[in-house]
Amino acid sequence: MTIRVKRLGYALGAEITGVDLAKPISDATIAEIRAAWLEHQVLVFPNADITAEQHIAFSCRFSELEVGLTKHYRESANPGIVRVTNRVVDGKPSISRNVGRTWHSDSAFALVPPMGSLLHCKELPEVGGDTLFANMYMAYERLSPGLRKLIAPLEVVNDRLAAPELHWIPPEQAARERIEWPPTVQPVVRVHPETGRKAIYCNETVTVKIHGMTPEESEGVLKYLYSHCVRPEFVYRHRWQLHDLVMWDNRCTMHLAPVDYDMSHVRDMSRTTLRGTPTGRVYDSSKEYLE
């Protein structure tokens, strides 16, 4: 089978047709999809009317599933699936209703952050509910040589508990999560393990500072990088259709799910998460620059 690939955005994103995700898929077709993914970073499979099992089976052709990092958001009988929904779950507001409201790459606080994620649209509001993606290779390549040189050796401190959607969690839960996911040190410029290309890898959701800088220095550099990374020309905005499956590469993109819809309308998505490769180390605050 030869898939059809249609570019969706100048910066990133392509639509894939000519493959039925509900049927067995050959290794050759998976290799074509993977090549398209590495080239376009975000793939959209329209009309993927698939079950949770088919969603998982397709995801597992690219990597093992990541289940540990996402367990708090699961709200699904299936451990491989995370629901991202504002639907009331068991009579309570869903814990995932505000996931992704600031730019991020999934779980960038982890020692082994996920390679990618596959989000399947189950129900949509009347209008809106879009997801925006930004190309972090392009963001890196469009910096001046001087700034590229400056940020090349830098590292950031990333903290899961800095994420805005976690600010409400009770102190006992925060203390447990702090032990399970201590802050980590991550590269500002990440080399993609498959393409070898460099991408900016810090984000406003979990990055708390540049390691070894004063708060003022760090704030200035990060503020510039955050605004640069999401310049409109680096962004593709996905307007969902029911049953779209969107697969993104966390190693070279960021994404954002804005509240661009009436929250009394249901937006219901299911996500699988692909296990990645190690990038970070545990943060040791005694090595911090304190002046």
Ligand code: SIN
């Ligand atoms: C996410 O950040 O994984 C969710 C994105 C979305 O809901 O569009």
